[in-house]
Amino acid sequence: MNIGVSSHFSLIDHHGQTVADTDYRGSFMLVYFGFTHCRVVCPRALSKLSTVLDQLGDRSRMLTPLYITVDPQRDTPEVMRTYLETNFPRFTGLSGTPQQVDGVKQSFRVFASRKADSNEPDGYTMPHTAIAYLIGPDGEYRAHFADNLEVETIVARLNVILEQGAER
Amino acid sequence: MVGQFDSNDLAWVEQLPKLDDLQAGSLNRIFDLAAQLPDDWSGMMGRSTLQEDFGSLRFQLAYMSYALALAHVHRLPAAPELFRKPFDQLIQKILSPDVWTYWHYVGTGNGPFNRALGELPATWDPVERDNIMYSAYVQSMALLYHYLFRDDKYAKDGALTFSVKPLFWGMGGRHFPYDERSLNEHIYWNMVQRGYLGIACEPNCVFQVCNQVPILGFRFHDLVYGGSLTEEVTDGYLKAWEEFGVLDDSGHYRMMVQEHERAAVSFPDQPWVDFWMASLMHAWNPDMVQRHYPDQLAHWAVEGPDGTLSIKPTIPPNGSDRYSARDFGWAAVCASEVGDDETLSRLLAYADRFLHPTRSDGAYFYRRHDQLLDADGNFAAMDPHTGNALLAYARLNVSGGLQKLFAGPLGDSHFAQPTLVDCTPGLDVRRAWFASDRNALVLTVAKATETGPVRLEVGNGVGRGDCRLLRDGRPFDDHVYLRGERLIIEFELQSETTLVLSWV
Numbered sequence: 010m011n012i013g014v015s016s017h018f019s020l021i022d023h024h025g026q027t028v029a030d031t032d033y034r035g036s037f038m039l040v041y042f043g044f045t046h047c048r049v050v051c052p053r054a055l056s057k058l059s060t061v062l063d064q065l066g067d068r069s070r071m072l073t074p075l076y077i078t079v080d081p082q083r084d085t086p087e088v089m090r091t092y093l094e095t096n097f098p099r100f101t102g103l104s105g106t107p108q109q110v111d112g113v114k115q116s117f118r119v120f121a122s123r124k125a126d127s128n129e130p131d132g133y134t135m136p137h138t139a140i141a142y143l144i145g146p147d148g149e150y151r152a153h154f155a156d157n158l159e160v161e162t163i164v165a166r167l168n169v170i171l172e173q174g175a176e177r
Numbered sequence: 178m179v180g181q182f183d184s185n186d187l188a189w190v191e192q193l194p195k196l197d198d199l200q201a202g203s204l205n206r207i208f209d210l211a212a213q214l215p216d217d218w219s220g221m222m223g224r225s226t227l228q229e230d231f232g233s234l235r236f237q238l239a240y241m242s243y244a245l246a247l248a249h250v251h252r253l254p255a256a257p258e259l260f261r262k263p264f265d266q267l268i269q270k271i272l273s274p275d276v277w278t279y280w281h282y283v284g285t286g287n288g289p290f291n292r293a294l295g296e297l298p299a300t301w302d303p304v305e306r307d308n309i310m311y312s313a314y315v316q317s318m319a320l321l322y323h324y325l326f327r328d329d330k331y332a333k334d335g336a337l338t339f340s341v342k343p344l345f346w347g348m349g350g351r352h353f354p355y356d357e358r359s360l361n362e363h364i365y366w367n368m369v370q371r372g373y374l375g376i377a378c379e380p381n382c383v384f385q386v387c388n389q390v391p392i393l394g395f396r397f398h399d400l401v402y403g404g405s406l407t408e409e410v411t412d413g414y415l416k417a418w419e420e421f422g423v424l425d426d427s428g429h430y431r432m433m434v435q436e437h438e439r440a441a442v443s444f445p446d447q448p449w450v451d452f453w454m455a456s457l458m459h460a461w462n463p464d465m466v467q468r469h470y471p472d473q474l475a476h477w478a479v480e481g482p483d484g485t486l487s488i489k490p491t492i493p494p495n496g497s498d499r500y501s502a503r504d505f506g507w508a509a510v511c512a513s514e515v516g517d518d519e520t521l522s523r524l525l526a527y528a529d530r531f532l533h534p535t536r537s538d539g540a541y542f543y544r545r546h547d548q549l550l551d552a553d554g555n556f557a558a559m560d561p562h563t564g565n566a567l568l569a570y571a572r573l574n575v576s577g578g579l580q581k582l583f584a585g586p587l588g589d590s591h592f593a594q595p596t597l598v599d600c601t602p603g604l605d606v607r608r609a610w611f612a613s614d615r616n617a618l619v620l621t622v623a624k625a626t627e628t629g630p631v632r633l634e635v636g637n638g639v640g641r642g643d644c645r646l647l648r649d650g651r652p653f654d655d656h657v658y659l660r661g662e663r664l665i666i667e668f669e670l671q672s673e674t675t676l677v678l679s680w681v
Contacts, residue, residue, distance in 0.1 A: 012362045120372035122439075124420070136417075138369055155409040 014142070014150040016040075018113035020077065023090035023102035030148055037072045037151070037174060038144040041100075042119045044080035044135045045092040050156070054139055055097040057160055062099050064164045068171050069099075076100040079121035079137045081110045117142060143167070146174065187650045190619050190675060194252045194575075195608040199529075201623075202541025203569035204248055205605075207241045209540050210565060211263035216275055223560045224499040224547060228279040231449070231503055232562030235276050239314035239390075240562070242267045243579070244570040246321055250582055251575040255618055256597040256609035261326045268318050268331070274341040277303040277311055283379055284308065291381035293437045301351040303339050304360060306367070309376035310387045316364055317394035319357040324397045324585075327592055331357040361398045364391050365406060373413030374420075377436055384433045385423070386450065388414070389457035393583065396461070400585045411461050423465070428472055430454040447491050448477040452507035459514045460583035470515050477508065478520075479556070485530060486523035487556050490549065500549045500558035502532065506567030516576030528568055532559050539605065539626075543568060594618075595678070598636035598663065601627055607673070616641070617679035622670065633676070635664040641680040649675055 016030045016038065030038075041058060043051035055076065062069040076093060078084035081104050084092075089102025104110070114121060121137035139156035141163075151170055154163045196204065213219060223232045242264055249260040270276070280303040287296040304312035319331035331337055335354035342350040355363070367376045368391065375388030392414070395406040415423070421434055421441040432450045433442050451473040459466040479487045488508045493499050505524065512521040528534065528543060531551065535544045543564035551557040575581075594611040595618045603626030610619045620633060638644065639662050646653045646666065656668045657678065666676060 012366050014366065118366050118370040120370050122372065136372060136420075138372065139413075140369065155405065157405060157409050157412055 012150065014118055014153075015116040016142075016144040016148050016150065017116045018077070018103070018109070020103040020105040020109055020113060021086050023086045023093060023104070025086050028103065030144075033073050033075075033144075034148060035146050037146060037171065038142075039072045039074045040077060040117065040142040040144060041075070041140075042077050042079050042114070042117070042121065042137055043139075044078050044121075044137070045084050045088055046080065046130055047135070047137075050137070050139050052096070054141065054156060055100060058141055058163075059097055059099050060160050061163045061167065064160065065167060065171070068168065071171050071174065072167075074100045075103055077103045077110075077113060079110060079114065079119070080135050081105055081107050083131065143170065187647070187675070187677065189612070189615070190677065193608060193610045193612070193619055195621055196248075196252060196606075199541050200248075200252070200572050201605060201607060202536065202539060203244075203572050205538075206540040206542040206565060207244060207569055208263050209538075210237075210241065211266040211270070215270070216273055218275070220542075221561045221565060223501070223545065223562065227282065228276065229283070230499070230501075232501055232560045233276075233279075235271055235311050235314055237562045237566045238267045238271045238276070239318060240566040240570055242318050242321070244566065244573050246325055246582060247570070247575070247578045248573040249325060250586060251578050252573065253606065253609040254591065255594065255611045255620070256606055257326055258596070258598045259600075259606055259609070261322075261328070264318075264322055264325070265330070268315075268322060271315055271318065272337065272339065274339075277339060278341060280308050280311065286380035288379065290433075290435060290442065291379060291437075293435075294381055297380055301341065302353040304353070304355065304363065307377040307380050309364070309367075309391060310378035310384070312360065312364055312376075313387065313390035313394055316357070316360050317390055317397060320361065320394055320397035320401060323357060323401050324587065357398075358402070361394060361406075365395065365410070368410060368413075371436075372417050373410055374417040374434065374436075375414070378433075381436045381438075382433050383436050385418075385431055386453045386457065389454065389460075392461060393457070393579075396583050396585075407461070415462075424469065428469055429476075446489070448488050448504040449491060449507045451477065452488075452504070452511040456507060456511045456514050457579070459511075459577070460579045463577070463580055467515060470511070470517070474508070474512075474517070474520060477504070481523070481527045481531070481555070483526075484523060485527035486520060487527050487531075488524075490556055490558065498547070498549075500547065501560040502543075502556075502558050502563040503560065503567070505532075505556070506563030506571070509571035510567055510574070513571040513574035514577065514579055518576070521571060525568070525572065531555050531557055533557075533564070539603075593637060595635055595638040595641070595664075595680075597633060599632075599634040601631040601633075603627060604631055604633075608675070615679060616681075617677050619675065619677050621673065621675045623673045624670065630667050631670045633666040634660075635666070635678060636662065638664040638678070638680075644678055644680050647677040647679075 019029045022028045084104050086104050089104055093100050093102045119138045121135055123133050124136055126134045141154040143152040145151045221237055245260050245264050281299050281301055285297050285299050286294050337355045337360055339353040375383040377383050378387050395410055399407050424430055430450050431441050455466045455470055477489050479489050481487045488505045490504050509524045533544045533546050535542055543559045545561055546559040549558050597609050605623035607623055608621035646657045657664055657666045
C-alpha cells in the first residue's frame with residue numbers, strides 16, 4: 010500500500026560523512042526522529058529501541074539504526090556523535106542543513122515544530138513525531154512502530170519481517 | 178420447561194429492549210431517507226448552499242448511520258439484516274458527488290480563517306488533504322459497516338471511489354479510488370504529519386470536533402483488523418492539544434485552531450461546540466466529558482413551558498437568518514450519551530411540542546422550519562440535520578451508547594447467535610434480542626405495510642437442538658418450518674405480537 014512515506018534523504022552522519030538513503034540499500038533501516046535536547050520522549054524511545062536491538066540478537070545485524078535530528082540548528086554532527094556514543098551507541102546520528110532536514114521530514118511525513126518554552130535550554134523545544142520507521146533493503150517503507158508499543162511487541166513484529174526479508 | 182426456566186412465564190421478555198412508537202418512527206425516517214433513489218435528497222435540504230454548514234448532507238448521512246449502529250447494537254442486536262441495507266445505502270449516498278464536490282471550491286481557501294495561505298489550487302480529490310469533515314465520515318462509516326455486519330465490501334480495491342462523470346467537461350471525469358484500509362491509512366498519516374493535533378476541515382482550520390470522527394474510524398479499524406492506532410492517536414491528540422487546551426479557561430471546548438498561525442479560535446455563544454464535542458469524545462475520554470457536562474448544560478439550558486427544556490440557540494453572524502436547531506439537537510445527543518435521562522426527556526418533550534413533529538407513513542421526524550421563534554417567543558427553528566438525524570440519534574441511543582460501541586461489544590458469539598435475517602417488507606420490528614441464558618430469540622413485531630401473512634426468516638437456528646415457538650406466551654409450533662438453513666415463521670398479524678423461539 011502506498012501511504013506516501015518515502016525514505017529519500019541526503020544528510021550528514023555523525024562522522025561528518027555525507028550520506029543518502031541509497032547508501033543503506035541491502036540493509037533494513039530503523040529510523041527514529043528526534044533531537045538531543047529532548048528530555049523525555051527521545052531518551053525513552055532510544056532506550057527502548059536499543060533494548061529491542063539487544064533482544065533481536067544476531068538478527069539485529071540486518072538493521073541499521075538511524076537517529077535523524079529535527080533540530081539541525083543545535084544538533085550538529087559532533088553533538089549527535091557525543092550524545093549517541095555516550096548514551097545510545099547502537100545508533101548513527103544524521104543531521105544536515107535546515108533544508109535537508111525539512112526534506113527528510115517531508116519524505117517520512119514527520120511532524121516537528123519549534124515551540125517556545127522558557128524552561129528549556131535556548132528557550133525552545135521541538136515536539137515531534139515519536140514513531141520508529143522500518144525501511145526495507147530496497148528502500149521501501151515496511152512498517153512503523155508507535156511510541157506506545159512495548160518492547161516485546163516490536164521484537165515480535167520485527168522478527169517476522171526480518172525473517173521474511175532473510176528469505177528473499 | 179426450557180432449562181431451569183418456566184417457558185410460559187414471559188415476564189423476562191418485558192425486561193428486554195423494545196422500541197416505542199417514536200423510536201420506531203425515528204428509525205423508519207432513517208430507513209425512508211436511506212431508501213430514496215440516488216441523489217434524491219428530498220427532505221434533507223437546509224437553508225445553506227454549497228454543502229457549507231454543519232447540517233450538510235455528509236453530516237446527516239453520517240449521523241443517521243451512527244444512529245442505525247447504536248439502534249442495532251443496543252436495541253435490536255438480533256436483527257442485523259434490518260440495518261445492513263440502509264447502512265450500506267447511506268454509505269453509497271455519501272460517495273455521491275452531490276455530497277463532496279464542494280471541496281473543489283472550499284479547498285481553495287482564501288477566506289477569513291485561511292487567508293494567510295493565499296489562494297490554493299483547486300483540487301477534486303475530496304480526501305487527499307484537509308477536509309476531515311468529509312473524509313473521516315466515509316472512513317468511519319465504511320469501517321463501522323464492516324465491524325457491525327462482518328462484511329468486507331468496502332475493503333475491496335476501489336470500493337470507496339470518489340467519482341464524478343460530467344458530460345460536458347473533464348474528458349472522462351475524475352476518479353479517486355480508495356478502500357476502507359487505504360483511506361484509513363491515508364487519514365492516519367495525515368494525522369501523524371500534523372502531530373496528532375488533527376487534520377484541517379477547510380484549509381488551515383483544525384476543528385476539534387471533526388477530529389473526533391477519525392478517532393472513531395481508527396477504533397473501528399482496530400476492531401476489524403487489530404492494532405492500536407486508536408491508542409496511539411488519542412495519546413498524541415491529548416499531548417498536542419496541551420498547547421491550546423481541549424477546553425478554554427471557562428470550561429468550554431475549543432472550537433478550532435488555525436494551523437498556520439498556531440492560534441486557537443473561539444467564538445462566544447456556540448452551544449453546539451460543547452455538546453457535539455462531548456457527544457463524540459465521550460467514546461474515548463468519558464471522564465473529561467462527564468466532569469464538564471453539568472456546568473456546560475447549566476450554561477446553555479433554557480427552561481421551557483411545563484417542565485420542558487430548550488437550549489440557547491446560536492445566532493448566525495452578520496445578520497444572517499439561517500437559523501438552525503443544531504445546538505438543541507447536539508444537546509439531546511449529548512444528554513443521551515452521558516446518560517442524563519431527565520434532560521433528554523425534557524428536551525424531547527420540548528421538540529415534540531414546539532419543533533414541528535411530523536408523522537408520515539410510520540416515520541417520525543421534525544420538519545424544517547426557518548423562523549427562529551414562534552408567536553409566543555419559543556425557540557422554533559428546525560433544520561433537516563437535527564430533524565432527521567440528531568433527534569433520532571438521541572432517541573435511539575442508550576446511556577453511554579457510543580462509548581460501548583467504541584469498546585467493541587460484538588464478538589464471535591454475537592455473529593453465531595440466531596438472528597432475524599429476512600422478513601416481510603415493511604414489517605415493524607420492535608424487538609429482536611437473543612437471550613443466551615435462555616437460548617431463546619425474542620421478536621416483537623407490529624403491523625406490516627403489505628397485506629397477507631407475515632414471514633420471518635431466522636438464521637443460525639439450525640443445529641441448535643429442537644426448537645419451539647411461543648406467540649404471546651402460547652404454543653405456536655405449527656407456524657414454524659425449516660427451509661434450507663433458515664427457520665421460517667409465517668402467521669397472520671393483527672396487532673403487536675411477541676414471538677419466542679427457543680431451543681432445547
